[in-house]
Amino acid sequence: MFHEGKIKSYNTERGFGFIQRDQEKDIFFHITDVPSRHIEPKVGENVKYLIVEENGKFKADNIVRLDLKQNVMLPNQSKNNPITVSKSQLNKTNLTGNSSKIFTIIGLIVIVILSFMLYEKYQQYQEQKKQRLQELMQKNENIVKGQRKALGDFQSEGLSEQGRKNLYGDSATNTLNNTDMREPVQKQVISQFKCDGRQHCTQMRSYDEAVFFLRNCPDTKMDGDRDGIPCEQQFGRH
Template sequence: MQHTGILRSWNDERGFGFIAPTHGGAELFVHFSAFPRDGTRPTPGERLSYELGTGRDGRPQAVKVVRSAVGEARERRAVAPVQARSAVRDHDAGRRPRGGHRRSQPSVLGLLTLAALLLIGGGWAYQRFKAAQPLPPSVEVPTSPMAPGRGTESPHPRFRCDGRTRCSQMTSCAEATWFLQNCPGTEMDGNHDGVPCEQQWCTSPVAR
């Protein structure tokens, strides 16, 4: 089982020292032979990890010691080249263009073609819009001269189709005749003889 502690003291001439366990308790004897043979000397105050063993006198002592500072330094030395290579790759990747992923810039010819297509499409849509527009709801058309004997209206009155279709909506025989001849949907000639509103306007004694 791995334990941790602080190297409280060290006798370099005699090659041993004592470790204060992190979780408390009596200081633990440690011999130089328990340290890794890496050419470094233990330093009081450094952190250590170790396993518990038994010395020649039967007392517990630290064995298989790992110096935390040395281990961290080794880890940093091992990681540093990898990080450096990664940084160089990222830097180079940011500087050189990526041929497979380079964003293509739109050409001038492509932009002009797109603009021409938009103009053509807009003109076509405008022509369709104009063609679909209805004619004005009412158009004034001069009437033909009124037949003799059908009233005393002006020979060239001016009327317009405004939605009226019945005799009760007319004001004269001339107006009824013009509506019958020029406006759709009129209901003023029941016997289909070409003379509208015979009882109201055109042949009645009170017709005008």
């Protein structure tokens, strides 16, 4: 443990002296244990030291001269023009440099943490987006299944005689009555539409849809000349 005291006396010729301690006996020191011994110790100079035993006697060792300023050569300064810097200033400079390093390390750590958090957020967003897309696809699939279930497969018996003639022609009507066979493509076209109250050509999305509404849905207003061809001008069916 370091102790503190003041130089009480120093013999220049013999190179030793005594350090005065508070409420304790003075302790011996030798110039060889004093740093910067080319600068002669002065009476009253504050020092800090360790107490060691040598040849059965106690003496001061590892002496630190608290009042001594250290000459530090800075860049671009000649040896003949040194800049004197106190020990406290050196400590302050070291603390400033250490603080800068600490802040730099902390900044890097914060950047890494923020980057990781952003990556996690991005991953969560992608997962949520994928999940929403799957839910939407499933919802659309359920709607289609529901519509198909509601519509069912249109059987030829469900069509009126006039509807059969308009859809299949007179000759085909007889065949349908006998065999109940229909073209797969026409069946597919019929089964994908549903009467939902629309009545006008402007509400139709295709000619096939207009044909379906005209032949199967009530109160339609899409065949003004009653020739069995709906929305002739809209879909170019002259």
